[in-house]
Amino acid sequence: MEAQRRRLAWERDGADWPHRAHSRFLQAGGLHWHVQVAGQGPVLLLLHGTGASSHSMAGLLPLLSLRFTVVVPDLPGHAFTDPLQPAPGLPAMARALAALLAVLDLAPPALVAGHSAGAAIGAQLMLDGHAPARALVSMNGALLPFDGVAGLLFAPLARLIGGGPLLPGLVTRLVARQARDDRAVQRLLDGTGSVVPAASAALYARLVRSPAHVAGALAMMAHWDLRPLADALPRLPVPLWLLASDRDRMVPPEQARAVARRLRQARVLPLAGTGHLAHEEKPAEVAALIQAAWAG
Secondary structure, X not given: OOHHHOOOOHHHHOOOOOOHHHEEEEEEOOEEEEEEEEOOOXXXXXXXXXXXXXXXXXXXXXXXXXXXXEEEEOOOOOOOOOOOOOOOOHHHHHHHHHHHHHHHXXXXXXXXXXXXXXXXXXXXXXXXXXXXXOOEEEEOOOOOOOOHHHHHHHHHHHHHHHOOOOHHHHHHHHHHHHOOOHHHHHHHHHOOOXXXXXXXXXXXXXXXXXXXXXXXXXXXXXXXXOHHHHHHHHHOOOOEEEEEEOOOOOOOHHHHHHHXXXXXXXXXXXXXXXXXXXXXXOHHHHHHHHXXXXXX
8 A cells, every 4th residue: 555655646646636627648758747738828837846746836827827828747756747867957857848848739938937946947948948938937936056054054965865775765755754744744834934725735745745756856956956057047038037925934035136136137026925835825916927027
């Protein structure tokens, strides 16, 4: 029974998935992907952050699909999408998404919006020429390396956890086992500074109780290096809209201001009264800002 629970199964774990009717499963770039596609109009690519999934965009999807063809994938190693081998670093993630977009047989993304690490992937897509979009919207985006002591500790720890065959298995099973306690899951969500809908909290719990999903998130963290992206950001060819929440406990709003100081085409838009998961707390407000980015 435990072995069956190692990976999420669509028939079991996706039975109540938000917007299930818009889900597709396909092969691209050597991976089996889960992606949701809804609406008509210019293509808008929505990218979730590390440890989340397509469900994180559930509040945005019906609002934005009135104006756009919205594409929301589960990133490699997350939820129902295969892990990326051998190393899910930022350039590799961008190449994998480019392969997915090609197989979807849609127009290239006209607009990209990413949350947290998803914003970094969106920027890499554009810098590598995979997404000739009109603008990039960063929702509490993690676009710069951690500073100070946190940076010195985080990257080596992530590489240690993701670096060998034995330790990652022990860690992922431990995290999944701890996540059986609803209080542990709530502490994780509290750490974002956000109060998300109960249905979303339940899906986060489902994700972190899956050792395969936890392994995918840890592997992504272990191979994440934002230094090359930080150096390349001034070459970003489009306007960058930086949505920054005042209660974000994971990516402080000062990071958005630091990015804006590097890029003349960047604009910081404060999101009052929200945490790291602002797009789940106030989807209508965030959707309006994404549409404003499209309008220019």
